[in-house]
Amino acid sequence: MTAPRPTLEAVAAHAGVSRATVSRVVNGGTGVRSSLAERVLRAVDELGYVPNQAARSLVTRRHDAVAVVIAEPETRVFTDPFFARQLRGISKELTALDSQLVLLLVEGRNDYARVGRYLAGGHVDGALVFSVHLDDELPDIIRRSALPTVYGGRPDRDGEHTPYVDCDNRGGAREAVRHLRSLGRERIAHITGPLDQTSAVDRLDGYRDVLPDADPALLAHGDFTPAGGERAMRELLDRSPQLDAVFAANDLSAAGALRVLHEQGRRVPEDVAVVGFDDLEPVAEQTSPPLTTVRQDVEEMGRLMARLLLRGLERDGRERDGRERGDAQEGPGESVVVTPTALVRRASA
Amino acid sequence: MTAPRPTLEAVAAHAGVSRATVSRVVNGGTGVRSSLAERVLRAVDELGYVPNQAARSLVTRRHDAVAVVIAEPETRVFTDPFFARQLRGISKELTALDSQLVLLLVEGRNDYARVGRYLAGGHVDGALVFSVHLDDELPDIIRRSALPTVYGGRPDRDGEHTPYVDCDNRGGAREAVRHLRSLGRERIAHITGPLDQTSAVDRLDGYRDVLPDADPALLAHGDFTPAGGERAMRELLDRSPQLDAVFAANDLSAAGALRVLHEQGRRVPEDVAVVGFDDLEPVAEQTSPPLTTVRQDVEEMGRLMARLLLRGLERDGRERDGRERGDAQEGPGESVVVTPTALVRRASA
The missing domain is CATH 3.40.50.2300 (Response regulator)
Structure with missing residues (x-):
């Protein structure tokens, strides 16, 4: 396998400071004497340490990545063109916004707990979820992850407070x-x-x-x-x-x-x-x-899901900044989009 | 969107201790007075704080997740059954080992830098990469991420030190x-x-x-x-x-x-x-x-890729432990697998 990546611990040992000090310097925090900070940065350079996004994300909460979860076995995801089409819309929109599409595949419902751990684990900024079934535990698991989420298709009969995109x-x-x-x-x-x-x-x-x-x-x-x-x-x-x-x-x-x-x-x-x-x-x-x-328009619905999620993330960010400045908060915005349908006549009827 | 998740900072403020102390307690580290640790854990409970995997991973380096990168536009991934078949093998093997398959989709080569950032960002334990082209920057980007990687298909003409699975x-x-x-x-x-x-x-x-x-x-x-x-x-x-x-x-x-x-x-x-x-x-x-x-046997090759990667991760872990105990190191193991092919006769020849 590849050479192990230098750790935060290695940088701390090399600089002769504590892990916490390295972490503070690397994450752009304050309260570190400049002579110490210099020593840390020199050690970072000498070891070729790449600050772990995981560490920075404790501060910034921005991964520039969005998870997509399709509540179907991996085999169906690749045989039903509906999913490919929806992913195409999501992929185009996320790419335009330089956010990485992270597709979490599952074999079955037993895998949802693991998906929940990944979602709660600080690896993505939000989740797009589709093809949920009414008795799926997935929406509960996702709710517990407290991750901003937009559903493709209304998630349940009274899911009024859950943002989603659906057709009529x-x-x-x-x-x-x-x-x-x-x-x-x-x-x-x-x-x-x-x-x-x-x-x-x-x-x-x-x-x-x-x-x-x-x-x-x-x-x-x-x-x-x-x-x-x-x-x-x-x-x-x-x-x-x-x-x-x-x-x-x-x-x-x-x-x-x-x-x-x-x-x-x-x-x-x-x-x-x-x-x-x-x-x-x-x-x-x-x-x-x-x-x-x-x-x-399945592809467009995928695009709308991505847009709704990222708009929500930006709004959350502005609100957080606003609260810190004492500004008034924005309204909740439109969190449900229902797209129209149209009959297309061919030969069968 | 959803309510913001309580942060490490909030726990620190609530417990009246430093961020570093909370981090140490949450990550199972030592060197914190038990009275302080108790205060932190009480604050964690009261706020419903979910420790960020990102934070824990600084210590454990285990995400129970493996990235898959296919060096083709998302549209080809979903139209060429070769990829679906290889992913099926990977998905089955990773699921059996309770590791999450994280598929990173791209629209084109311009997206490789972003994929590299995600791979280097501490979100996965390793990467499986296939359909690489000889002039792709992707292998270099992945090498710089220093993430354990197994390729599907020999990545280049003299990639002898890169683990891969290929057929004959x-x-x-x-x-x-x-x-x-x-x-x-x-x-x-x-x-x-x-x-x-x-x-x-x-x-x-x-x-x-x-x-x-x-x-x-x-x-x-x-x-x-x-x-x-x-x-x-x-x-x-x-x-x-x-x-x-x-x-x-x-x-x-x-x-x-x-x-x-x-x-x-x-x-x-x-x-x-x-x-x-x-x-x-x-x-x-x-x-x-x-x-x-x-x-x-494309599905089997996917399984072998996943197995080779996870075996390598385990070996790296044992070697690290072994070095700490002063044990002799294991050999590098088999890092290239070439599977046989067989002619299947039907009507066309």
């Missing part, structure tokens, strides 16, 4: 179902997302807003994956063979549903019209037929 | 070309990878080992992407229309080459036999026809 899931779902109804479809099924996520619950609510009396046999549970969409579509065709439309809670589920419809000889859109949600490239354009879907 | 690129390439020759092919072309990466150079060397007198017109430059493979294949067909085989430096390039061959009416393998490199799922199995390729 319920309104978008209503538009999808109204569109299917406008095509004269009368038996409109819904493949849900995982109902432990608010985005899936909101899209189901939107479906119910338009079709409050829909037959429960027209509902099947999916999980936002193509395999889940296939399973749900088979279930629906078994239970309600006369269905003439499907609103799937995301594009990946819709892609799975389309494969099953094709396999079972149902023509899309003639026999069954299909609408998805997300408008993810390349999924929505490459399905057969290309997918009518509800567009949300 | 040259031997694998020889096997691919020998296989094409054994099929009676006489005009075997090669689509290279980006020649600023050692893996691409080694595969080209393997091709030349078997065909030292090959016509230079049978060589075309690719860049490990499908689009690069398409461009190179068009070039080859223009220049050497009589070619009867192609060894592509990776599966993604081979997939691009297959599309062009199909488009131009060349039958694979009857007219042109094609061999790739990597055996990446789902690429190699889903090409048309399925791809004969040289398999490297």
Whole structure:
């Protein structure tokens, strides 16, 4: 391995002073005699000591780094293009502000405690968290870390005081179902997302807003994956063979549903019209037929999350300075952003 | 945003002691009177102070976290399945050892200085780095951070003292070309990878080992992407229309080459036999026809990188302890691992 880096202790020994004195000089603190400070700085030079950001951060609390936590196993992060797209927006925005994107990957929920330790450990200025599930411990763990945090997607049903960026899931779902109804479809099924996520619950609510009396046999549970969409579509065709439309809670589920419809000889859109949600490239354009879907600007939402977090950090900094000067405090600012959705018509409905 | 976390300074003020005393108590140091230590711990409790890992790490140098740096733009990390596969191996191994995987994403080379600051900043115990290019500043930046590092792929031509994990690129390439020759092919072309990466150079060397007198017109430059493979294949067909085989430096390039061959009416393998490199799922199995390729176990290589790094960290720790006790030092251990490759025959050759 590499040569060990000179430690603060080594500098202290070399300069013949205490660790605390070295720490104070290195961190730009005051109250050290200039002759002592000079000795310390000479030792720093001679040993090639790199002051540890960890040490400086005790004073400055600025790491120029932001953690991103996706509450899904690492394998899903790399197979669902939604995450790549959201990360792209975050990465662009953080890079523009010269802040390092630190992606904390997990294998499963057992790893959240370790993520919490890292977040509380003084390695990042804040956290961006997405794909949280309602029974996840993660939001509690993150709250205990006391780190400024912005969520992607509303974290829970009454998370009013938690800053987040979300799209208008319920309104978008209503538009999808109204569109299917406008095509004269009368038996409109819904493949849900995982109902432990608010985005899936909101899209189901939107479906119910338009079709409050829909037959429960027209509902099947999916999980936002193509395999889940296939399973749900088979279930629906078994239970309600006369269905003439499907609103799937995301594009990946819709892609799975389309494969099953094709396999079972149902023509899309003639026999069954299909609408998805997300408008993810390349999924929505490459399905057969290309997918009518509800567009949300996932990359822009990533950018907004990063911006909201960094704006909050700056405000916190100004408030701290302001309190020290005795200034009046600023208001809390906008801490929830809901972005619009839009129906994109292609061949499937 | 969230409430500010109580600082070390606040604890010091509350306990009526110096910052240095609080720091010493919190970090488990000695030399503090027990009555003072009690006062500090009471203040810690009353304020709900969470000791900063940054502070503790000055003493312990253990963050239970490992950085991964991929020297490619964030967009490529999420579109080339090679990286997802290598990260999967790393993630599994680090999780098993309860170490946090910290993926540092970049947009481009301008971001390496910032990555260097994070690596030198005392946030991780070591770094795993892959996809380095020969003219990248990254290895120098990482060397200056003095952080224990293991590379994925040989970092440069004479990087003998740098621990790395690589596959037998040259031997694998020889096997691919020998296989094409054994099929009676006489005009075997090669689509290279980006020649600023050692893996691409080694595969080209393997091709030349078997065909030292090959016509230079049978060589075309690719860049490990499908689009690069398409461009190179068009070039080859223009220049050497009589070619009867192609060894592509990776599966993604081979997939691009297959599309062009199909488009131009060349039958694979009857007219042109094609061999790739990597055996990446789902690429190699889903090409048309399925791809004969040289398999490297990318996930296992990720695991080996993580293991090599953590074993090195443990050894460094034992040596430090040993030096303090005056023990003899251990040898350097194995710091380079080269994994075997194997030809996987499918329909394309």
